[in-house]
Amino acid sequence: xxxxxxxxxxxxxxxxxxxxxxxxxxxxxxxxxxxxxxxxxxxxxxxxxxxxxxxxxxxxxxxxxxxxxxxxxxxxxxxxxxxxxxxxxxxxxxxxxxxxxxxxxxxxxxxxxxxxxxxxxxxxxxxxxxxxxxxxxxxxxxxxxxxxxxxxxxxxxxxxxxxxxxxxxxxxxxxxxxxxxxxxxxxxxxxxx
Amino acid sequence: xxxxxxxxxxxxxxxxxxxxxxxxxxxxxxxxxxxxxxxxxxxxxxxxxxxxxxxxxxxxxxxxxxxxxxxxxxxxxxxxxxxxxxxxxxxxxxxxxxxxxxxxxxxxxxxxxxxxxxxxxxxxxxxxxxxxxxxxxxxxxxxxxxxxxxxxxxxxxxxxxxxxxxxxxxxxxxxxxxxxxxxxxxxxxxxxxxxxxxxxxxxxxxxxxxxxxxxx
Numbered sequence: 001x002x003x004x005x006x007x008x009x010x011x012x013x014x015x016x017x018x019x020x021x022x023x024x025x026x027x028x029x030x031x032x033x034x035x036x037x038x039x040x041x042x043x044x045x046x047x048x049x050x051x052x053x054x055x056x057x058x059x060x061x062x063x064x065x066x067x068x069x070x071x072x073x074x075x076x077x078x079x080x081x082x083x084x085x086x087x088x089x090x091x092x093x094x095x096x097x098x099x100x101x102x103x104x105x106x107x108x109x110x111x112x113x114x115x116x117x118x119x120x121x122x123x124x125x126x127x128x129x130x131x132x133x134x135x136x137x138x139x140x141x142x143x144x145x146x147x148x149x150x151x152x153x154x155x156x157x158x159x160x161x162x163x164x165x166x167x168x169x170x171x172x173x174x175x176x177x178x179x180x181x182x183x184x185x186x187x188x189x190x191x192x193x
Numbered sequence: 194x195x196x197x198x199x200x201x202x203x204x205x206x207x208x209x210x211x212x213x214x215x216x217x218x219x220x221x222x223x224x225x226x227x228x229x230x231x232x233x234x235x236x237x238x239x240x241x242x243x244x245x246x247x248x249x250x251x252x253x254x255x256x257x258x259x260x261x262x263x264x265x266x267x268x269x270x271x272x273x274x275x276x277x278x279x280x281x282x283x284x285x286x287x288x289x290x291x292x293x294x295x296x297x298x299x300x301x302x303x304x305x306x307x308x309x310x311x312x313x314x315x316x317x318x319x320x321x322x323x324x325x326x327x328x329x330x331x332x333x334x335x336x337x338x339x340x341x342x343x344x345x346x347x348x349x350x351x352x353x354x355x356x357x358x359x360x361x362x363x364x365x366x367x368x369x370x371x372x373x374x375x376x377x378x379x380x381x382x383x384x385x386x387x388x389x390x391x392x393x394x395x396x397x398x399x400x401x402x403x404x405x406x407x408x409x
Contacts, residue, residue: 005386012379019372020315022227029223034206047212051219059226071375121201125208144202 007072014071028065029058035144036082042128042136043086053089057082076151079141083155120178127177135170142167225307236303243299250292257286277338284331291324322361329354 013031016024036057041050060081068077124143128136141152152167153160231239260282294316332351336344 003382003386005383005390008379008383008386012376012383015372015376015379019376025227035202037211038206038209041209048215051211051215055219055222055226058223062226121204121208125205143205146198 010074011071014065014068014074017065018068018071020066025062025065028061032078036078039079039137039140039144040082040086042140043083043133044090049089049093053082053086056089057085060085073151075145076147076155079145079155080157083137123178123181124174126181127174130177131170131173134166135173138163138166139170139174142170231302231306236306239299239303243296243303246292246299247296250289250296253285253289253292255289257282257284257289260285277335280331280335280338284328284335287324287327287331291320294320322358322365325354326358326362329356329358 010031013024013028017028033054037050037054040053040057041047044050044053057078061078064081068074128139131139138152138156141147141155147155149160149163153163156163158166260278264278264282298316329351332347332354336348336351339347
């Protein structure tokens, strides 16, 4: 079966970056800065810090991309570098960081079809802010990329089972937040009338 | 990633509105990062090093060339046979020539105020490996004219230099060839994927056909 055009284009970009092609490096930054910034902003509270972390992420990416063995794993690698940079930035500034608590395992079937239930992106965006760090990061990855459970597990540095359970409970938590928001909207509308 | 997912991601990213001021600052930093900026003190150091290495490079290159020129058409000197003179001249010339690109890179860093980490390191590594290989070959040639007690040590040094240069060169060539092949294959795969997508989308409608001509 032929692969997705975008996946091949990304892999080609990673190959050119490994070769040290300046234009490819610029294209890499252009392509990935928005999703990476979005992801980092879910991990770091302050926007200025998020930009700072993104810049540090690029420093690490540019110096380490030649050692990226498999260009297919570009996306998980970029997110892993961004995540590690965000956490070490928080540690270096001694910022209070949330704990990454684990949840009981959920079935693999819960992983599929989650996005279909969340169609209002504004609600999802706002809802993510109300979730715990563990839920936020796993859901952000789930929404932004087509990553496998193993890839997400590699990014987060946890076993695949933990990814499944986190994703399951994160979706439940987000659904609750969105429903709560919708009911409070309805109440507000009725009160105003 | 299918169309609806792409649209979802785009909308989600658009929901996050970053500050234009912070973005401008970030873009400036990223541009500087691609070519690492150096401060005024480092620029001065670059200039001093470039001048010193450049002068040394020119001096050694000229000395090597001078020895070569004087040796041409002469018989063996009273002290050393002619080949020793020639090999020493080549060693001096090679050292001088190897210093010149390094001086050039430092001068470029001084003039532009930036240090292109990737390219400059690559050039410096290339010059180093070439120099090691050249020096190893010259030492090996020199061995037969050396006194017995020095011959073995110089031979070992020459072999180590040659081995290092050969391994580095072969590894570099293999890596380059692998990367080029993989890149070509990916380019073909991308082209096929594009053709596949276009075929799925169906043939473009021909607006120049008589059916599409506006009536007079």
